[in-house]
Amino acid sequence: MRVLGVEGTAWCASAACYDAEADAVLIESDAYEPESGGIHPREAAEHMQAALPAVVERVLAQVDGPIDAVAFSRGPGLGPCLRIVGTTARALAGSLDVPLVGVNHMVAHLEIGRHRSGFSSPVCLNASGANAHLLGYRDGRYRVLGETMDTGVGNAIDKFTRHVGWSHPGGPKVEAHAEDGEFVDMPYVVKGMDFSFSGIMSAAKQAYDEGTPVEDVCFSLQEHIFAMLTEVSERALSLTGSDELVLGGGVGQNARLREMLEAMCEQRGADFFAPEPRFLRDNAGMIAVLGAKMYAADDTLAVSDSGVDPNFRPDEVPVTWRGDDEDVAIAPESGPVRGAEAVVEFDDDHVTKRRLPKTYRHPELDATLRRDRTVQEARLTSLARRAGVPTPVVRDIDVRSATIEFEHVGTADLRDGLSTARVRDVGRHLATIHDAGFVHGDPTTRNVRVAGDDDRTYLVDFGLGYHTDHVEDYAMDLHVFDQSLVGTADAPDELRAAVRDGYRAVGDGAVLTRLQDVEGRGRYR
Ligand SMILES: C[C@@H](O)[C@H](NC(=O)OP(=O)(O)OC[C@H]1O[C@@H](n2cnc3c(N)ncnc32)[C@H](O)[C@@H]1O)C(=O)O
Ligand SMILES: Nc1ncnc2c1ncn2[C@@H]1O[C@H](COP(=O)(O)OP(=O)(O)OP(=O)(O)O)[C@@H](O)[C@H]1O
Ligand SMILES: [Fe+2]
8 A cells, every 4th residue: 555645734745655565655745945034834835836746756756656645634734734635635646546644744654753663652742843742552542641722832942043133043043052961940830740931932032142052051041941841741651551661843853852762762661763864853754654554444535524723622523444452551550659750658547759860850950859749749748738738748858868658548549449539628628729729739549548448538749749839739639530531531521520520629710711711721922
């Protein structure tokens, strides 16, 4: 089987042919390079119009044999560019007289890694220009386990380089300048498996304006941003119990990001795979490869239904080409637990939590995070108890070794004992701590302990918590819990409703309204 792929969501006019029998991918691309500033949608569309016919022709000239289907990027991306891709693909399918396959560009970024690695059900980190998210397959969909709360990771970096006056794209320039840089402290924002770049981008621009050497800013940007992405990836591995990670997206070409992910996986005994650069940056090869899987599953489009969608989210795609039994693994654990942050050991009635150094992080950043989170965790665990939320008693704390000793609570993680009554309780607990002026920061189904007998639910792991009176922060706390239900429960909808019920019974209705807002936000900016 041979599938022709067409890509052109933003900057890369590309065509490819995937020969499934030979597992060979032929790619021809032509990049749009803005003369100044970032990507202008109209100029980018003009580039697609001019360049797509030529790359298609170059591919077809090298193909020896019939084409069985034409696959194209349906979204997400820039509307004017996508429409040209759509028109090109429809015309090709018509002239070749073959079916049309509409591919989600973000799912293609992840599937190419799965395809090339041979991993069965990995967690995927997509680190591209306009996006940044963690995906895991569950129950017929790619679930968004975590994502950026503002801009995509590449766009964030590109905004800094525009500020400095460097041409687009900025990522490779930041990587080159970082080589001679030294560490300066910058904002580091992770909320469960979500993360945000707006604070660090303003800080980077300000540091540059105030005379910090640009090499130091570039170095520190990479150290912070990529450590954030690595931490959330590790949290996703820990939460799902998966031991496979694949990387996708243009920022994945960065050697420092790959090095960090590789080191993290090695430290926890997981397998890591990053496809070669031609499959990381935007390319039609990944569109053709996923197109072939979809075509084999009869997942084709009638021309009348083949409109493009600039906001096409990866979790909207019915995954027709994978089996029902391929869900991302959820392994039962025994013995010491290796969370995203700490190693937790159990001894009779107490639990020792050690934040061991993470070799992937810069030593200074590592020391700060381990110390601050240890102090904060001990404080907030006790504050929550005083507010009336069941949490373990803090028996001892040693800030130097970032170690806390807790009372052992519960008999299982909520993940392994989900019920509507229990998640309703969690909703109430979150409302109670928000009322007391702080957030948990990482409320997942593994950071709640449950007990069989009295059905109490305890909150643990307050290390990412902080004091705040912003409705947005409270809503994000709920959103993190909501996403963890989606990621770990078989039938999450009833549970999600129960959390809201619990929250409503105790907390502020404005937070639930804001939660709807948070969920409705398209983050492709
Ligand atoms: C929707 C689609 O149009 C979009 N595509 C996209 O963002 O192009 P992609 O090729 O995946 O990524 C481009 C980004 O990747 C960054 N980049 C390229 N090389 C880099 C490097 N060595 N280090 C860091 N960033 C790099 C660029 O600065 C740019 O922001 C997407 O996938 O989000
Ligand atoms: N006090 C406690 N009593 C019983 N079990 C606990 C207690 N504290 C932690 N655990 C168990 O250990 C696991 C890991 O602990 P914790 O979440 O604090 O570590 P972590 O490294 O911060 O995890 P992550 O950052 O991945 O959420 C929890 O999911 C829970 O199963
Ligand atoms: Fe992309």
